[in-house]
Amino acid sequence: MQVRMKDVAKKLGVSVATVSKVVRGHPDISPKTKERVQSIIKELNYRPNLAARSLRAGRSQMVGLVVPDILHSFFAEIAKGVGNRIHPKGYNVVLFSSEESPELEIEGIESLLARQVDGLIVATTLTEAQSDVFRRIDEQNTPYVLVDRKIPGLQANYVGVDDEEVGALATEHLVQRGNRRIAHIQGPEISTAYERLKGYLGALARHRLTMPAEYIVKVGSSDVIAEDHGLQAMCRLLALPERPDAVFCFNDLAALGASRAILKAGLRIPADIALIGVANMPHLDMLGVPLSTIDQSSVQIGDRAAKLLLRRMESASGSRPTRIYIPPKLIVRASSAIPPSTRGEMKKAEVLPQLVAMERRK
Amino acid sequence: MQVRMKDVAKKLGVSVATVSKVVRGHPDISPKTKERVQSIIKELNYRPNLAARSLRAGRSQMVGLVVPDILHSFFAEIAKGVGNRIHPKGYNVVLFSSEESPELEIEGIESLLARQVDGLIVATTLTEAQSDVFRRIDEQNTPYVLVDRKIPGLQANYVGVDDEEVGALATEHLVQRGNRRIAHIQGPEISTAYERLKGYLGALARHRLTMPAEYIVKVGSSDVIAEDHGLQAMCRLLALPERPDAVFCFNDLAALGASRAILKAGLRIPADIALIGVANMPHLDMLGVPLSTIDQSSVQIGDRAAKLLLRRMESASGSRPTRIYIPPKLIVRASSAIPPSTRGEMKKAEVLPQLVAMERRK
DNA sequence: TTGAAAGCGTTACCAA
DNA sequence: TTGGTAACGCTTTCAA
Numbered sequence: 001m002q003v004r005m006k007d008v009a010k011k012l013g014v015s016v017a018t019v020s021k022v023v024r025g026h027p028d029i030s031p032k033t034k035e036r037v038q039s040i041i042k043e044l045n046y047r048p049n050l051a052a053r054s055l056r057a058g059r060s061q062m063v064g065l066v067v068p069d070i071l072h073s074f075f076a077e078i079a080k081g082v083g084n085r086i087h088p089k090g091y092n093v094v095l096f097s098s099e100e101s102p103e104l105e106i107e108g109i110e111s112l113l114a115r116q117v118d119g120l121i122v123a124t125t126l127t128e129a130q131s132d133v134f135r136r137i138d139e140q141n142t143p144y145v146l147v148d149r150k151i152p153g154l155q156a157n158y159v160g161v162d163d164e165e166v167g168a169l170a171t172e173h174l175v176q177r178g179n180r181r182i183a184h185i186q187g188p189e190i191s192t193a194y195e196r197l198k199g200y201l202g203a204l205a206r207h208r209l210t211m212p213a214e215y216i217v218k219v220g221s222s223d224v225i226a227e228d229h230g231l232q233a234m235c236r237l238l239a240l241p242e243r244p245d246a247v248f249c250f251n252d253l254a255a256l257g258a259s260r261a262i263l264k265a266g267l268r269i270p271a272d273i274a275l276i277g278v279a280n281m282p283h284l285d286m287l288g289v290p291l292s293t294i295d296q297s298s299v300q301i302g303d304r305a306a307k308l309l310l311r312r313m314e315s316a317s318g319s320r321p322t323r324i325y326i327p328p329k330l331i332v333r334a335s336s337a338i339p340p341s342t343r344g345e346m347k348k349a350e351v352l353p354q355l356v357a358m359e360r361r362k
Numbered sequence: 363m364q365v366r367m368k369d370v371a372k373k374l375g376v377s378v379a380t381v382s383k384v385v386r387g388h389p390d391i392s393p394k395t396k397e398r399v400q401s402i403i404k405e406l407n408y409r410p411n412l413a414a415r416s417l418r419a420g421r422s423q424m425v426g427l428v429v430p431d432i433l434h435s436f437f438a439e440i441a442k443g444v445g446n447r448i449h450p451k452g453y454n455v456v457l458f459s460s461e462e463s464p465e466l467e468i469e470g471i472e473s474l475l476a477r478q479v480d481g482l483i484v485a486t487t488l489t490e491a492q493s494d495v496f497r498r499i500d501e502q503n504t505p506y507v508l509v510d511r512k513i514p515g516l517q518a519n520y521v522g523v524d525d526e527e528v529g530a531l532a533t534e535h536l537v538q539r540g541n542r543r544i545a546h547i548q549g550p551e552i553s554t555a556y557e558r559l560k561g562y563l564g565a566l567a568r569h570r571l572t573m574p575a576e577y578i579v580k581v582g583s584s585d586v587i588a589e590d591h592g593l594q595a596m597c598r599l600l601a602l603p604e605r606p607d608a609v610f611c612f613n614d615l616a617a618l619g620a621s622r623a624i625l626k627a628g629l630r631i632p633a634d635i636a637l638i639g640v641a642n643m644p645h646l647d648m649l650g651v652p653l654s655t656i657d658q659s660s661v662q663i664g665d666r667a668a669k670l671l672l673r674r675m676e677s678a679s680g681s682r683p684t685r686i687y688i689p690p691k692l693i694v695r696a697s698s699a700i701p702p703s704t705r706g707e708m709k710k711a712e713v714l715p716q717l718v719a720m721e722r723r724k
Numbered sequence: 725t726t727g728a729a730a731g732c733g734t735t736a737c738c739a740a
Numbered sequence: 741t742t743g744g745t746a747a748c749g750c751t752t753t754c755a756a
Binding site for chain 3: 014015033054057
Binding site for chain 2: 001002045047048049050051052054055060062065069070071073076077079080083084087090092093094095096097099104108110111112113114115116136139140141256259260281282283284286287288289
């Protein structure tokens, strides 16, 4: 059924060793034999069995990619970056979506290790307490690269943005625009959320601004359902005696939810409350109020992670972990764009047309 | 380095055959041996080498998934559906993104076949002329399922929506709302585009409406850059002596581009031009004018495709191709929602507030 | 330049 | 119920 090397060899009266060498472009083969073998390979439509090759060679030419949710455009972009980098090198991507479940993630990683992937790229949902999977990966001498999320206390290759800088960049921007009551809708229990919070607090401190404790609202759960949580968090902020004039949201999904809450309350963005998210998700520049955000160059994160992994897979193991930080980029759109001088002076009726005009000029 | 079955067997003084049976849950093993073996497996952290198993068993427990672009939410949703269905069955997904390139797609499929995947799910970019890859897949006796896009003349398992119905549903809706000059921004050279066009034409015919030939504008290229093309196509429509009062766009991305063009021209959606797309992409309900669309239940498409594939992989080959159609769902939002009676009677200034109010009521 | 043969880690058949 | 052993298709070493 399947054409094997043996079949090609038999048809030509040469040995399988010869065919094997031709297939892999091994040098010591006469041009004539090479050509004859190649023509038979074409004729029989022979394809080497990569399972056999993996077993024999001890390398599978596969890379495992574990993400919390492939639906989140951020992770899809990472997947794209990884694929585009490694496919030309003859590797395939085995994708595992952990659905934000640590247990599933561990199962996924184990299954990929069993598959003998040559390396792993992981956007992890695991906490420090669950991180022994990574030590098990190390034991196997399988290189891996963490992307987006880090695990405190784990020395590992990492590619992502500096999330403290993300938080600082966003908050700084809101301050520059004259906002003085800046709240933060915080993300779930992952490193990115902590560091963005740290950046937010740092920026406030630099400007000697202090906020009431209730201005930091915790989004209880994962990235995926962040929209609902953003909405709920925003509702809580709106109920405060003195409501914020700007909100830095953990990510764009949270900002989306927050903006729903703001509009529902009959308030205006950014005239009443300015908003900024993180991720630069596609098409959010076409929202009713285009959303300001921080771009993380996610395709590039995937690309760089794959590049780093390729290097680690090729070289002998043992080099110290590398951390690569991609600079975040502030993208200012209407949701945080109204200059502070205008604030308060605008009549309600003026706001929407202005936004529409702003959009048109683009 | 790697723990092998042999190591487990040696440590316990049993044979590898026994260990193998325990690992796979083979019945004739005494409870006592089973337990002892299992405890050693845990202790040594043994994981079966799936490359070896694949080679020996002739089945890899991997499914190949080929999509034109994982960034497109539609395909990411399919990937999610597939993964969620097959992971619990012990399969892994090998993902290949063809970047809308037929050549790359063929390479990708070949690499997956070489990897001995047990089955393939493909959203193809190939035309009938290039379809012999699929016959080669058949020769290998590897089952495959096409999703979203069909190839004319190729008898194959298929899961998707009935795109003619999609086109009819969208067009019918625009007609119902009182639109009489309904244009269509057509998709690229793929089955879905043809069939949506067919549905559009059918619906118009049923209502005895005829449109000028220029009302059908061809988007030259792939799904991915459909936003630019939608914009260009819309510009052409706007330049016509009698411009349309509604546009059925091949997909949401094209509609996004079209709406950019409409707003730039200083026109209003839907007061001047109503718009509807296809795909129900996430978050487009939060656009300045929320976008009407047709939902394709894409996660379900992935799920059903995987289910069908599992059946085909388990049963002996030879059954006739199955085609599964998921019913499309019309989702009416503001971009096509203004009742026809209001049309023309509204002053420009009234439109935006109305839309905002509409959004708030949600 | 070519080929024979060992062996990668597993499974499955058959014998004990 | 257990174990010996021959494959699975390929790579690689070493000899011819």
